[in-house]
Amino acid sequence: MSIPLMLLGNADCEDIEIISSAGEDDSPTGLVEESVGSYSRAVVMTGGLPNEPPFVYHGIYFAGARGLLPVEVDLKLEFLEQGIYLVRGVEVSQLPYPSDHAAEMLAFSMVSHGQVRWDQMLRLVKLLPCDANLRWAQSECHAEAPHRFTSGAWNRGPMTGLTITARGFPWATAVLASVVATWDEALNFSTCTLSLNVCAKPHRDRYNHGESRNLAMPMSRFFGGELYVEAEAGRTRLSEDGPWGHVLELSSPVSFTPKALHASMPWHGTRLLLLAFHIGQVRNLSERSRAGLQKLGFRLGFLE
Known part of the structure; x- marks a missing residue:
C-alpha cells in the first residue's frame, strides 16, 4: 500500500540522513536513526498549505490531529465498551x-x-518488530505467540x-502515545509498550521515575490476566510468604506506582495491553531527544 506524494508532501520535502549508531543522533527531528525492515529513508513533510487548520495537512483531514472535544471526554467509556480508543492531538x-x-500505513x-x-x-503489534528481550521466559500455550513492541x-x-x-516507526509510535494521552490527559509518560501475551513475573520497575505512574490499557478481551500490585x-498474596497486594481487573485502563511489586496473573485467550511509563533519568535526555519525544506525543514530566 502506498500514498501518492502529492497528497502529503511537496517539492520542498527534504531527506533525512540515516545514522547507524544506536545512541544520540544529530538529525534535526530526532525521529530517524537507522533503517528498519525493508526501508532505509524517511522524508519530513515540510510546511503545510497556507491558512490550513492544524488538523488539515496538505489538504488531508486528520481526525486524529484535532483536540479532544468536551463531548468526547464523556464518551470515552462508551467507546471503550465497543473496543475503541480515540486518537487525538497528533502533530x-x-x-x-x-x-x-x-x-x-496502518498507523497513518x-x-x-x-x-x-x-x-x-x-494487527499492528504483529506487524511491528518484537523487542529483543522479553525479560522473562514465556509460555507458548496461547494461540498468539508472545510479542512486545x-x-x-x-x-x-x-x-x-x-x-x-x-x-523507525514514528507514525505507529505517535498512535500509541496519542491513545495514552487522550485517555489520561494528566499522565506524564515517556515510553509505550504493546504487550501481546507477555507474562510479567513479580518485579519493580527500578528505572522508572519514582513519582510517576504506570498505565495499563486493555486492547483485547480475555479471561483472568489481572494485574497484581503490592499494597499493605x-x-x-502470590506466595505464602509474599507481600499482600491488590488484584486489579483489566476490563478498563488502570494506573499504579512502578515501585510497587507487580505481576501478571494467569489468563485464557489473547491478552494485548498498551502500557505507558516514564523513565527515571529524564533530565539526562538531550534537548533533541526531548523535542523528538514531544513531537511524537509523549508528555514528559519531572524535568525541574
Missing part, C-alpha cells in the same frame, strides 16, 4: 513522510480516522536516549 506536520511499511490510517479498534491494534525513551543507569523503534491493604 502530523511534525512527523516524517510515512514509509511503505505496513505498520506505518488510524490517525486519519481518529480512532483505533482493538482488532486493529492486534516498545517505543519512546530508554533508560539504563545514567544513560538515556530515543529508541530505534521511535525513529491488599488481600492477595
Whole structure:
C-alpha cells in the first residue's frame, strides 16, 4: 500500500540522513536513526498549505490531529465498551513522510480516522518488530505467540536516549502515545509498550521515575490476566510468604506506582495491553531527544 506524494508532501520535502549508531543522533527531528525492515529513508513533510487548520495537512483531514472535544471526554467509556480508543492531538506536520511499511500505513490510517479498534491494534503489534528481550521466559500455550513492541525513551543507569523503534516507526509510535494521552490527559509518560501475551513475573520497575505512574490499557478481551500490585491493604498474596497486594481487573485502563511489586496473573485467550511509563533519568535526555519525544506525543514530566 502506498500514498501518492502529492497528497502529503511537496517539492520542498527534504531527506533525512540515516545514522547507524544506536545512541544520540544529530538529525534535526530526532525521529530517524537507522533503517528498519525493508526501508532505509524517511522524508519530513515540510510546511503545510497556507491558512490550513492544524488538523488539515496538505489538504488531508486528520481526525486524529484535532483536540479532544468536551463531548468526547464523556464518551470515552462508551467507546471503550465497543473496543475503541480515540486518537487525538497528533502533530502530523511534525512527523516524517510515512514509509511503505505496513505498520506505518496502518498507523497513518488510524490517525486519519481518529480512532483505533482493538482488532486493529492486534494487527499492528504483529506487524511491528518484537523487542529483543522479553525479560522473562514465556509460555507458548496461547494461540498468539508472545510479542512486545516498545517505543519512546530508554533508560539504563545514567544513560538515556530515543529508541530505534521511535525513529523507525514514528507514525505507529505517535498512535500509541496519542491513545495514552487522550485517555489520561494528566499522565506524564515517556515510553509505550504493546504487550501481546507477555507474562510479567513479580518485579519493580527500578528505572522508572519514582513519582510517576504506570498505565495499563486493555486492547483485547480475555479471561483472568489481572494485574497484581503490592499494597499493605491488599488481600492477595502470590506466595505464602509474599507481600499482600491488590488484584486489579483489566476490563478498563488502570494506573499504579512502578515501585510497587507487580505481576501478571494467569489468563485464557489473547491478552494485548498498551502500557505507558516514564523513565527515571529524564533530565539526562538531550534537548533533541526531548523535542523528538514531544513531537511524537509523549508528555514528559519531572524535568525541574
